Amino acid sequence: MKGRIFEIREFTLHDGPGVRTTVFMKGCPLRCAWCHNPEGQSFETETMRSAAPGGSAPGADRTVGRDWTPEDLASELLKNADIMAQSGGGVTFSGGEPLAQCGFILETLPLLKAKGVDVAVETSGYVPLESYRAAIPQFDFVYQDVKLLDAAEFRRWTCGDVSVVLDNIAYLRESGVRFVFRVPLVPGVNDSPSDRAAFVEFARGCRMEFLPYNPAAGAKYPLLGRKFPLDGIPDAIR
Amino acid sequence: MTERIKSLLERTFDKEQAKFRRDVDWKPLLERFVAEGVSDMARARIGLEEMLKAETPAFMDGERLVFLRTVKQIPDLHTEEEMDARRAAGTAFGEKGVVFNMTADFGPAIRDGLETRLLEIDARLAELKSRQDGGFPAQDGSDRESRRPAGGDAEGIEFLENAMLSVKAVIDLAERYDAAGAARPSYQAVAPALRKGARNFHEALQTLRILHYAMWCEGEYHCGLGRIDQYLHPYYKADVESGRLSEDGALEELEEFFIACNRDSDLYIGIQQGDNGQSVMLGGVTRDGKPAFNDLSRLCLKACGELKLVDPKINLRVDKSTPLEIYELGTELTAKGLGFPQYANDDVVIPALQRWGYELEDARDYSVAACWEFLIPGCGMDINNIDAVSFVGALDRALRNLAQRRRDAEGGLRYEDVEKEFFAEIQRRADALVEKYAHVEILPGPFVSVISTDCIKKARDISKGAKYNNFGIHGTGIAVAVDSLASVRELVFEKKLVTLEELVKLLDTDFAGRPDVLAAAKSAPKMGNADARADDLAKWIIGFWGHAFDGKRNDRGGIFRPGTGSAMYYIWHAREVPASPDGRLKGEPLSANWAPSLDVPVKGPVSVVRSFTEPDLGLVCNGGPLTIEIHDSAFAMADGVEKVAHLVKFFIERGGHQMQINTINRETLKDAQKHPERHRHLIVRVWGWSGYFVELDKEYQDQIIKRVELKG
Numbered sequence: 001m002k003g004r005i006f007e008i009r010e011f012t013l014h015d016g017p018g019v020r021t022t023v024f025m026k027g028c029p030l031r032c033a034w035c036h037n038p039e040g041q042s043f044e045t046e047t048m049r050s051a052a053p054g055g056s057a058p059g060a061d062r063t064v065g066r067d068w069t070p071e072d073l074a075s076e077l078l079k080n081a082d083i084m085a086q087s088g089g090g091v092t093f094s095g096g097e098p099l100a101q102c103g104f105i106l107e108t109l110p111l112l113k114a115k116g117v118d119v120a121v122e123t124s125g126y127v128p129l130e131s132y133r134a135a136i137p138q139f140d141f142v143y144q145d146v147k148l149l150d151a152a153e154f155r156r157w158t159c160g161d162v163s164v165v166l167d168n169i170a171y172l173r174e175s176g177v178r179f180v181f182r183v184p185l186v187p188g189v190n191d192s193p194s195d196r197a198a199f200v201e202f203a204r205g206c207r208m209e210f211l212p213y214n215p216a217a218g219a220k221y222p223l224l225g226r227k228f229p230l231d232g233i234p235d236a237i238r
Numbered sequence: 239m240t241e242r243i244k245s246l247l248e249r250t251f252d253k254e255q256a257k258f259r260r261d262v263d264w265k266p267l268l269e270r271f272v273a274e275g276v277s278d279m280a281r282a283r284i285g286l287e288e289m290l291k292a293e294t295p296a297f298m299d300g301e302r303l304v305f306l307r308t309v310k311q312i313p314d315l316h317t318e319e320e321m322d323a324r325r326a327a328g329t330a331f332g333e334k335g336v337v338f339n340m341t342a343d344f345g346p347a348i349r350d351g352l353e354t355r356l357l358e359i360d361a362r363l364a365e366l367k368s369r370q371d372g373g374f375p376a377q378d379g380s381d382r383e384s385r386r387p388a389g390g391d392a393e394g395i396e397f398l399e400n401a402m403l404s405v406k407a408v409i410d411l412a413e414r415y416d417a418a419g420a421a422r423p424s425y426q427a428v429a430p431a432l433r434k435g436a437r438n439f440h441e442a443l444q445t446l447r448i449l450h451y452a453m454w455c456e457g458e459y460h461c462g463l464g465r466i467d468q469y470l471h472p473y474y475k476a477d478v479e480s481g482r483l484s485e486d487g488a489l490e491e492l493e494e495f496f497i498a499c500n501r502d503s504d505l506y507i508g509i510q511q512g513d514n515g516q517s518v519m520l521g522g523v524t525r526d527g528k529p530a531f532n533d534l535s536r537l538c539l540k541a542c543g544e545l546k547l548v549d550p551k552i553n554l555r556v557d558k559s560t561p562l563e564i565y566e567l568g569t570e571l572t573a574k575g576l577g578f579p580q581y582a583n584d585d586v587v588i589p590a591l592q593r594w595g596y597e598l599e600d601a602r603d604y605s606v607a608a609c610w611e612f613l614i615p616g617c618g619m620d621i622n623n624i625d626a627v628s629f630v631g632a633l634d635r636a637l638r639n640l641a642q643r644r645r646d647a648e649g650g651l652r653y654e655d656v657e658k659e660f661f662a663e664i665q666r667r668a669d670a671l672v673e674k675y676a677h678v679e680i681l682p683g684p685f686v687s688v689i690s691t692d693c694i695k696k697a698r699d700i701s702k703g704a705k706y707n708n709f710g711i712h713g714t715g716i717a718v719a720v721d722s723l724a725s726v727r728e729l730v731f732e733k734k735l736v737t738l739e740e741l742v743k744l745l746d747t748d749f750a751g752r753p754d755v756l757a758a759a760k761s762a763p764k765m766g767n768a769d770a771r772a773d774d775l776a777k778w779i780i781g782f783w784g785h786a787f788d789g790k791r792n793d794r795g796g797i798f799r800p801g802t803g804s805a806m807y808y809i810w811h812a813r814e815v816p817a818s819p820d821g822r823l824k825g826e827p828l829s830a831n832w833a834p835s836l837d838v839p840v841k842g843p844v845s846v847v848r849s850f851t852e853p854d855l856g857l858v859c860n861g862g863p864l865t866i867e868i869h870d871s872a873f874a875m876a877d878g879v880e881k882v883a884h885l886v887k888f889f890i891e892r893g894g895h896q897m898q899i900n901t902i903n904r905e906t907l908k909d910a911q912k913h914p915e916r917h918r919h920l921i922v923r924v925w926g927w928s929g930y931f932v933e934l935d936k937e938y939q940d941q942i943i944k945r946v947e948l949k950g
């Protein structure tokens with residue numbers, strides 16, 4: 001089984017301890033309005049203009065999304081096994097929604113774990129419970145997103161059904177796997193004092209961290225020929 | 239930081255000291271030198287004497303370490319015509335020709351005091367003079383000097399006499415300071431320690447300040463400070479152990495000294511403001527091989543972290559056994575955006591220096607020149623950045639040679655021919671430099687000689703040669719050369735997209751009409767991605783470059799040391815070539831030093847480190863660091879420091895020689911170009927030194943903005 005990946009990034013700093021590589025899996029069943037990786041949403045390969053950061057050359061088109069076999073991916077990741085071991089780092093699967101490609105993940109993880117590599121996942125939890133249950137215990141650490149708790153609000157801003165996430169979280173709490181809740185704070189969406197209090201209450205007894213809103217979140221939409229959903233929403237949002 | 243230091247820091251940054259400065263027109267002095275045919279040696283001494291006489295003792299409120307420059311200009315000792323005439327007669331000079339880019343032997347001078355040196359000079363003079371008169375028979379037959387016939391060692395006598403007067407001029411200014419300072423509250427006299435030797439940490443720092451200051455006044459530049467955590471440690475230790483000085487007190491002293499290093503530095507301009515060579519080396523091992531990182535090393539790092547100034551420029555020696563904690567102390571400065579420390583790897587550098595003929599004890603005592611060239615304080619009169627070979631230029635020439643020849647004689651061209659021609663061209667350029675610097679002279683510096691090793695004993699100015707007299711030659715643009723070679727191999731020989739002749743023509747037209755070739759060039763393998771297709775080429779170039787000067791000697795008895803630095807050459811060499819086969823267009827700069835090409839996609843810093851530690855860096859230990867830029871958001875997370883520290887440790891453990899890290903944010907840099915007034919404190923690492931971004935010329939600013947910014 002092949003997995004579709006839109007980026008493999010070395011030396012990521014926000015995805016766990018030590019020196020890590022993060023694998024960004026392509027495709028996500030949610031459509032969060034603030035998503036800053038829009039190229040991670042579609043499961044299809046896409047063409048994207050590159051931003052030509054600081055460069056004089058105009059941005060060229062590039063294809064996002066490449067298919068990997070578990071073996072190829074593992075061998076690419078294991079090239080950095082030395083510094084991962086030195087620093088207590090490892091690999092983090094992110095996306096998109098990594099668990100949407102659960103089968104591929106389940107084939108890849110053993111190849112990494114056999115070499116002693118620590119593996120973590122960052123998930124929205126918006127996947128079928130069977131996938132979630134199969135995959136989560138295979139990870140050393142889980143970053144579990146908590147975006148919104150209210151069903152209507154969740155649907156409004158992510159187009160999803162919050163009960164799927166809540167059911168998975170109920171499983172996670174009992175699973176014995178180490179995890180942290182991550183709350184991406186979005187101005188005007190979920191960052192009021194009462195929102196925050198609700199998150200704190202929800203996470204009682206567990207680790208939780210708030211992630212500040214990335215003001216450049218909308219930057220990549222135009223490169224995909226898309227419009228940032230938060231554009232045109234009142235100033236409070238940005 | 240104490241209130242006093244805070245206030246000194248702010249006022250120094252705002253250049254309050256500039257109010258003491260005045261202009262002096264030194265032209266009449268120079269005219270006198272020319273008219274009277276004054277010797278080089280006497281000019282150096284008279285220049286220093288006049289300079290120091292013209293100086294006025296000046297004090298900033300609240301300072302305890304004194305000495306600051308009040309005369310803006312340092313006298314020129316030779317006219318351009320005089321220098322040109324010498325060049326025309328076959329003498330080469332390193333840069334301006336004077337003693338520069340070295341580090342004196344401050345420790346013994348601080349400990350013994352300058353009067354000890356005066357006595358030594360006196361004794362040596364008496365000896366030479368009596369020999370001149372025929373007295374003083376040879377002590378043993380082996381000493382050829384002493385068997386000289388009547389007339390004796392006139393050169394030695396001239397040096398010693400001038401050295402003596404130079405030293406006296408320095409002491410004289412110190413005494414004028416004391417006379418002027420006596421009326422100030424809690425003024426501590428400076429001359430006694432300068433004359434008799436320092437007795438405590440404060441006096442040691444004060445004497446160091448004066449000696450360093452005097453070197454600049456003698457006309458030396460890029461004056462490094464060397465291993466201050468070693469030679470100042472005895473004073474620090476004695477003071478702290480006896481209770482005379484608290485840890486905080488020591489920090490305050492050190493901070494004041496570091497601030498002082500920024501006081502006159504705007505008068506010490508190199509190629510760019512900030513390029514002043516005030517480097518410090520911390521840590522490493524002692525001359526007898528024991529770990530040398532100590533409490534004072536730690537305190538130095540702390541002081542820099544609090545002050546956030548560009549000077550002094552901190553270097554940190556590490557090796558395989560260095561604990562992560564020490565890397566973290568260094569990385570904390572990186573996190574503050576200071577662009578230093580620059581790390582040097584003892585495991586690679588010490589054996590490399592030994593292989594080049596340095597004695598083990600000296601090799602263990604290494605420091606750096608203005609930027610990164612390894613040198614031995616006190617006994618190294620290396621001209622460690624005398625010139626450079628442009629790898630990119632050499633490849634361009636090689637390709638043109640081949641294209642030309644191919645037109646002349648038909649026949650199958652193989653990729654191996656490209657490699658062969660490229661090597662031949664590098665060797666030709668290396669040989670040409672050996673030729674160019676066959677006869678190099680350095681203009682004398684009698685004062686700096688007094689505070690260097692063995693000059694008095696040998697009765698010779700350091701400019702005549704020290705224990706080590708090697709020349710350093712950098713190879714620039716490694717990444718562009720590697721990427722270009724990889725691209726030639728792929729485009730011309732593997733994919734056969736273009737012929738070599740066509741490619742060479744495209745280089746002159748920025749790939750006009752062939753966007754396909756440009757795109758293919760840009761997507762060919764690049765150095766920095768842990769891709770053997772590129773990295774093997776680098777290994778092979780360095781393997782060749784590292785031996786390009788084997789067996790060659792300069793006429794000072796030294797060797798030629800190949801390196802990987804670029805200094806300002808990365809801007810200059812880029813102007814000499816049109817587009818390059820890697821897809822770099824005309825006018826686009828090269829990467830600085832040992833670093834990926836600008837704007838190329840790289841996987842990340844781990845792969846960059848991996849690629850750039852593949853070659854045998856012990857072969858190119860003239861120095862020249864891996865230079866990487868990390869986005870400032872890396873340090874937003876609490877463990878950012880630890881992760882970056884691991885990256886440096888990884889580099890060292892893989893046999894890297896030298897590394898520096900810039901913490902930058904492109905958006906901030908761009909904003910600083912637009913609104914310099916808002917970013918006066920913004921520091922960047924330029925090529926081998928940290929400077930204020932807004933003080934750089936735009937060309938250098940732009941190059942930094944184009945560097946590969948590694949985000950987490």
Ligand code: SF4
Nearest residue numbers: 028030032035096124
């Ligand atoms: S879950 Fe993550 S990847 Fe998916 S849409 Fe939301 S923010 Fe984007």
